[in-house]
Amino acid sequence: MTGYVTPRRRLGLVIDLDTCVGCHACAVNCKEWNTGGHSAPLTDLDPYGPAASGVWFNRIHSFEAGEGRAGRTVNFPRSCLHCDEPACVTVCPTGASYKREEDGIVLVNPDTCIGCKLCSWACPYGAREYDEDEGVMKKCTLCIDRIYNETIPEAERVPACVSTCPAHARHFGDLGDPASEVSRLVAERGGYDLMPELGYRPVNKYLPPRPGRPAPPPQPAEPDAEGLTGFLGWVDRMLSR
């Protein structure tokens, strides 16, 4: 892509690592919607065989962070971050990989993609998956065919992953507008970028897990039987024989 212009809007996702329960529903609904959507099909090779492998736009990892009481298990959805500095776009030799000026969404034109896979090498986040059957690269479209779709009810005009999340851990909006709900959420909760050191300036933000509850006070020690009198003292003496 050439003649790059800063997009007017910066549509993206805010993912709450505090509330994500790791159910994979967002990944499943993403696959379901997108296998009939803009970049359809999300090809599966050997789908019912021993070496099933296919294209997904959203993958849910689970990590452990920290040790002992301070440690946490964190479910971690991973998808395209629609970066402001998308190297996947600038390395593309044909211009098939592009970032939209009007909303910042990064897309692939399947008619001009030559399948060289260089964009997937340039993406630090592993957001792009090659469709070996069609010979072109595929990636998250931010459900471009839902968010502007006037044939579905307005409440459903959000990405499939957002609409399906049972824990309300995924939020969609304009991160270029400081007054938007998603921008406020990022400001309130300290939303952050993944691998900021590489300078891709991702649009999507992650909300950190809230600090854990303070460790519970130590359990009271075993009651001491010494010095008991009366009935309990008699029981203690009997049991101690």
Add this chain to the structure above:
Amino acid sequence: MHPALSVIVFTVASGAGYGLLATLALLAALGTIAPSLPLGLAGFGLALALVTGGLLSSTLHLGHPERAWRAFSQWRTSWLSREGVAAVATYLPAGLLALLFTFFAPGRATLAILGLLTAAGAVATVLCTAMIYRSLKPIHAWCNQWTVPGYLALGAATGLALAFAVLAAFGVPAAGPVGIAAIAALAAAWWVKRAYWSFLDTVPAASTPESATGLGRIGKVRLLDPPHTGANYLAREMGFRIARKHATKLRAIAMVAGVVLPAALVAVALATTQPLASLAAWLAALLALAGALVERWLFFAEAKHTTMLYYGAASA
């Protein structure tokens, strides 16, 4: 990174081809070699065959090779596109030079202009190839100061070794200086690759599992559950791993077979007469190419991608 055979063959063949092409073009420009049918056919023919074979090999890993022509359009931002443009642009002076050198006897000025243009195009194309890798920030083993010198040095070493073999076979007086240049280029390749591997072994990547997830604020991060139990494109393309003990052995093989032995054989060829000289020179060139193939395989196999930080890799 997965070491794709088509890309390894492409980078080694085109590197050697452009090295040979640049050497012959410069010698022609200087008037050190005179136009001749057999030398033109063998020398320029071999150079253009290696370059063309390499470029064709590179299209084998494309999902849509029939659309490869589209890759010439994005030269303003893409090093891959620039490489394509540079390669095609180099064919013009190189083809003309090869044609005139082989079948006609052009004047000194024509040879000088075409020779310099061809040599510049050859160097520019190898530079673009190297920059494709040098510019990829997620791959620490490529995005560093040693990638470009490595590609240029190996292209020069293999190209000069081939040029020496061709010139020695024809008994051209220019073979002597070219042989000495080949030894110098092999020594440079040795030094650059040693520095590159020392860099890989001592300088860690900036990205870590902690920065990839942003969970470093809690503590050390490790993968508990992967997102899927089977393989996927990312694991196949970026999850290639090589045991450290194999890497150490292969580094030694690449250096001994690809640099030390060829340099010694070039020295033997310089000190002996035909037919031993020719035999040693060709053996040197073939060994240098074989060593470059091992080196290029390692360049991919040892490279780690930040995506694997999400799949349990402890470092990138």
